[in-house]
Amino acid sequence: MSRLSYSLRALWMGVFNRRAFNKLRWKFGLEPLHYWSEWPLKGGIAAKWQDSEQCTSRVLVGVFGDQDHVLEATRECREAGFMIHDVYVPYAVHGLDEAMGLRRSRLTWVTFIMGALAGAFALFGQYYTQAIDWPINVGGKDPWHIHAYVPVTFEFVVLIGGLSTMLALFIRSKLYPGKKAKLCVEGTTDDKFALALAQRCTGFDHERARALFAKHHVERVMDLGDTP
Amino acid sequence: MSHSVESELREPLVTGDKTLHDITEAACAPMERKPNGLWWAAFLVALSCLGVGFATVSYQVATGIGTWGLNKTVGWAFDITNFVFWVGIGHAGTLISAVLFLFRQKWRTSINRSAEAMTIFAVICAAIFPLIHMGRPWLAFWTAPYPNFRGPLWVNFRSPLLWDVFAISTYFTISAVFWYIGLIPDLATARDRAKGIRKKIYGIMSFGWNGSARIWSRYETAYMLFAGLATPLVVSVHTIVSMDFATSVIPGWHTTIFPPYFVIGAIFSGFAMVMTLLIIMRKVVNFEEYITINHLENMAKVIMVTGSIVGLAYATEFFMAWYSGSEYEGFTFINRATGPFAWAYWIMVSCNVITPQLMWFKKLRRNVWVLFILSIFVNIGMWFERFVIVVTSLHRDFMPSSWTYYTPTMIEFLTLLGSFGLFFTCFLLFCRVLPMLAFGEIKGVMRTGKHKHDEHKHAAKAHKPATAKAHEHEKEVAHV
Numbered sequence: 001m002s003r004l005s006y007s008l009r010a011l012w013m014g015v016f017n018r019r020a021f022n023k024l025r026w027k028f029g030l031e032p033l034h035y036w037s038e039w040p041l042k043g044g045i046a047a048k049w050q051d052s053e054q055c056t057s058r059v060l061v062g063v064f065g066d067q068d069h070v071l072e073a074t075r076e077c078r079e080a081g082f083m084i085h086d087v088y089v090p091y092a093v094h095g096l097d098e099a100m101g102l103r104r105s106r107l108t109w110v111t112f113i114m115g116a117l118a119g120a121f122a123l124f125g126q127y128y129t130q131a132i133d134w135p136i137n138v139g140g141k142d143p144w145h146i147h148a149y150v151p152v153t154f155e156f157v158v159l160i161g162g163l164s165t166m167l168a169l170f171i172r173s174k175l176y177p178g179k180k181a182k183l184c185v186e187g188t189t190d191d192k193f194a195l196a197l198a199q200r201c202t203g204f205d206h207e208r209a210r211a212l213f214a215k216h217h218v219e220r221v222m223d224l225g226d227t228p
Numbered sequence: 229m230s231h232s233v234e235s236e237l238r239e240p241l242v243t244g245d246k247t248l249h250d251i252t253e254a255a256c257a258p259m260e261r262k263p264n265g266l267w268w269a270a271f272l273v274a275l276s277c278l279g280v281g282f283a284t285v286s287y288q289v290a291t292g293i294g295t296w297g298l299n300k301t302v303g304w305a306f307d308i309t310n311f312v313f314w315v316g317i318g319h320a321g322t323l324i325s326a327v328l329f330l331f332r333q334k335w336r337t338s339i340n341r342s343a344e345a346m347t348i349f350a351v352i353c354a355a356i357f358p359l360i361h362m363g364r365p366w367l368a369f370w371t372a373p374y375p376n377f378r379g380p381l382w383v384n385f386r387s388p389l390l391w392d393v394f395a396i397s398t399y400f401t402i403s404a405v406f407w408y409i410g411l412i413p414d415l416a417t418a419r420d421r422a423k424g425i426r427k428k429i430y431g432i433m434s435f436g437w438n439g440s441a442r443i444w445s446r447y448e449t450a451y452m453l454f455a456g457l458a459t460p461l462v463v464s465v466h467t468i469v470s471m472d473f474a475t476s477v478i479p480g481w482h483t484t485i486f487p488p489y490f491v492i493g494a495i496f497s498g499f500a501m502v503m504t505l506l507i508i509m510r511k512v513v514n515f516e517e518y519i520t521i522n523h524l525e526n527m528a529k530v531i532m533v534t535g536s537i538v539g540l541a542y543a544t545e546f547f548m549a550w551y552s553g554s555e556y557e558g559f560t561f562i563n564r565a566t567g568p569f570a571w572a573y574w575i576m577v578s579c580n581v582i583t584p585q586l587m588w589f590k591k592l593r594r595n596v597w598v599l600f601i602l603s604i605f606v607n608i609g610m611w612f613e614r615f616v617i618v619v620t621s622l623h624r625d626f627m628p629s630s631w632t633y634y635t636p637t638m639i640e641f642l643t644l645l646g647s648f649g650l651f652f653t654c655f656l657l658f659c660r661v662l663p664m665l666a667f668g669e670i671k672g673v674m675r676t677g678k679h680k681h682d683e684h685k686h687a688a689k690a691h692k693p694a695t696a697k698a699h700e701h702e703k704e705v706a707h708v
Contacts, residue, residue, distance in 0.1 A: 087441040090248065090417070091671040097445040105449035111457070129373060129382035138386055151391040151468050158461045159398040162454060166405050169450040170435070173443040179436025181416065188439040189417040191248035 070193035073216035118160030274652035281646010314354035320498025321347025326458035480621030496534035500606035535584025579609020
């Protein structure tokens with residue numbers, strides 16, 4: 001039963017993607033929905049944001065000097081209901097994705113699907129060239145002898161699987177050669193850890209956020225007008 | 229509160245009680261300062277070797293393969309030896325970065341970057357030899373199965389030589405991708421420290437990396453995937469190289485032990501080359517606190533284990549030659565150990581089987597000089613292993629009237645020298661312009677084994693001024 005409900009939920013989240021829907025709403029100048037249940041309240045009527053200046057992509061950034069501090073701060077801020085815009089860290093901090101509530105990356109699917117396609121293509125290609133298009137008798141060997149085609153198929157799977165993983169990573173993360181880096185604060189590629197909280201809508205509790213930052217030994221707090 | 233999951237009893241991977249910034253400083257220093265005289269001297273020597281190699285290769289291509297010492301009986305000798313040797317060297321990088329990553333061996337972080345670079349350069353060196361052997365290297369693209377106007381005439385997918393084309397090119401591509409993906413965060417660090425033209429170049433190369441944890445999360449998944457892909461790849465590549473021999477019907481080559489024997493030999497020789505280079509590098513650029521004696525000891529252990537397996541493979545080959553009852557197989561092996569090439573065989577055995585056994589002693593394992601000499605011996609021994617396999621299996625064939633001896637010409641020696649020149653030129657340039665330490669990864673493991681009470685002390689020290697500064701700053705940046 002739980003499996004069924006889980007699949008239904010996945011279907012629901014896929015079809016009724018709130019984030020995508022909010023993007024659309026944003027275009028029409030509508031306030032984003034935090035829950036679908038808010039829809040009737042916030043309405044389809046053009047409820048233009050009253051205080052658009054406060055509700056921009058403003059972030060509150062806390063700069064930390066230690067991975068444990070930023071990890072705990074992230075966890076507590078998320079538990080307190082703040083939206084984590086992003087965390088900027090000089091190295092992959094173990095456990096940070098759980099603290100941020102990130103879901104597992106779906107890059108594995110790209111690798112799997114592209115690898116499977118590449119394998120099918122390589123096998124078919126070898127079959128076509130060796131057995132159909134121009135069969136040649138090499139030492140009396142069978143033109144279609146699958147054992148001989150395993151190495152090339154395997155190499156091709158790895159090649160295409162690897163290259164498509166790389167491309168998927170770059171495309172999904174919007175990384176490309178020559179892209180200008182937008183740093184949140186100086187030093188996040190050296191020894192600083194920056195936690196950026198999104199101040200999306202009205203009701204961002206500055207006092208509470210700063211208190212949480214201070215509890216976890218924040219070094220600097222910055223109120224940035226534009227998201228990095 | 230700490231999230232370190234490692235035992236406190238472990239020795240720290242990075243010694244000298246470093247901060248994160250210290251690691252950045254140390255790792256970026258070789259890229260930021262002017263090269264010293266030692267570097268220039270090494271570079272000039274390497275470059276002249278490369279020049280010699282370039283000249284000899286041009287001569288060979290212009291004149292033909294007749295410039296080699298091959299004859300009717302020994303039709304395959306120096307070039308394939310060098311090819312297998314370099315491919316073998318190229319195995320350690322991916323092994324260190326992928327296999328040790330999957331096994332959660334965190335000590336790999338200090339050595340993986342330079343080992344991966346070494347892999348790429350070694351594979352380039354390896355690829356040169358079949359290209360020269362083609363005679364007309366400008367037609368090398370004929371090995372690709374593309375629809376052409378010659379029929380289309382397809383390549384023969386049942387030939388291990390073609391498998392090699394696929395294996396080596398895939399291995400090169402995936403290793404290069406793996407290496408570059410690993411470089412991006414470190415290049416971003418270099419970019420944020422650099423000025424002027426260097427900032428621009430590192431800026432282009434670092435793909436706009438800003439340390440976002442959302443990207444890091446994906447990056448980690450991709451890195452794991454690359455490790456998962458590269459691990460079977462590294463095994464497959466040398467398996468396929470061994471099949472160049474094993475799928476033939478020559479006694480001495482036609483054995484089922486070849487794939488594992490070649491793979492383990494590749495790891496053995498690759499680790500030896502990594503050790504040779506790192507022992508020099510850690511001294512020259514002062515990385516002794518990052519590439520510690522513990523790292524070298526771990527590598528020595530790998531060399532000892534793989535060396536023992538290689539020794540076992542030699543013994544198994546002999547046993548099978550006798551046990552199979554095949555006269556020809558038996559003759560080949562007796563001839564290897566006692567025939568005209570016995571000198572090469574015994575160099576191989578003493579370098580590859582006997583010297584690694586010294587590593588059972590902890591004293592020797594932790595002595596840098598011993599390790600350096602050992603690694604050189606293993607490099608020599610592993611080159612001779614390939615030479616022995618190739619030449620001694622061929623030079624006395626089924627017909628005694630065609631028995632012969634093989635002597636390489638000066639051209640062949642100089643080509644080998646040239647390949648070393650290419651390798652070291654590339655490696656020295658790499659040391660100058662790219663981060664030699666994967667410091668993004670080292671920062672992640674530097675807490676391994678640190679004593680907890682130390683950490684608390686550090687934390688307490690760090691907090692006091694920090695909070696005071698934070699208050700000040702809060703007032704400053706109330707609004708941006």
